[in-house]
Amino acid sequence: MLTVLAVVLLSIVALLAIPVAVAFRASWPETSQNDVRLRWAFGLINIRIPASQRKSRPNKAKKPRKKPRHSQRSVQRRRNAVVSVARQKQVRRRLTRFASDLWRAIGREDVRLRVCIGLGDPADTGQLWAIMGPVAGILANVQGASIAMQPDFVDATFELDGSGSIQIIPLQLIFLTVALLLSPLVWRAIGQVRTQVNVDEEIAQP
Secondary structure, three states: OHHHHHHHHHHHHHHHOOOEEEEEEEEEOOOOOOEEEEEEOOOOEEEEEEOOOOOOOOOOOOOOOOOOHHHHHHHHHHHHHHHHHHOOHHHHHHHHHHHHHHHHOOEEEEEEEEEEEEEOOHHHHHHHHHHHHHHHHHHHOOOOEEEEEEEOOOOEEEEEEEEEEEEEOHHHHHHHHHHHHOOHHHHHHHHHHHHHHHHHHHHHOO
16 A cells, blocks of 8 residues: 555656646736647647637626725735735745745746736835835846836736746746745744734724
8 A cells, every 4th residue: 555655656746847848928918819838748748728718798887896895904904914024024035035946946938028016006016016126126137038027106907918938847846835835934924914914903993
């Protein structure tokens, strides 16, 4: 039984160690030109993933759904808590190192990526950019790719346009992600977020 289990585990590890190559052309919110091609097992499996086509539907006047105010305040408190903790020097350094390790683990060819992010509030966007700015600086200087990230301090938006070819080893990405999740620093940060949210909710209660 143990032998069978060991063979299964070794087989899974071997499969995860095989590189996956992805050639892509992607944009958002415009998705009509999106195209992704996936190649695995050194070309044995070659799959094209076409862009999803949205069916046209007759325009109907719909009233925008408004979230309850208490729900909006709860989401805002969680966002503020996450941003506050993520701005800590040690946490920011760990996340930056993870992004750097992750990027080095990805083989890339002719990668071009443009991202614009805005939260609809200049203060919130500024807090987010305090975290994303260092990461954007690292990505802007990497070799073999042209990557630009910029904030939008006016509108709530997420725009993406990119193309290129990347090669990843799933086992390596899993290892980096698990190492991040098992980091005591990350667990302390999660605990701080929960504590801060609970304190804010208690203060907000009448």
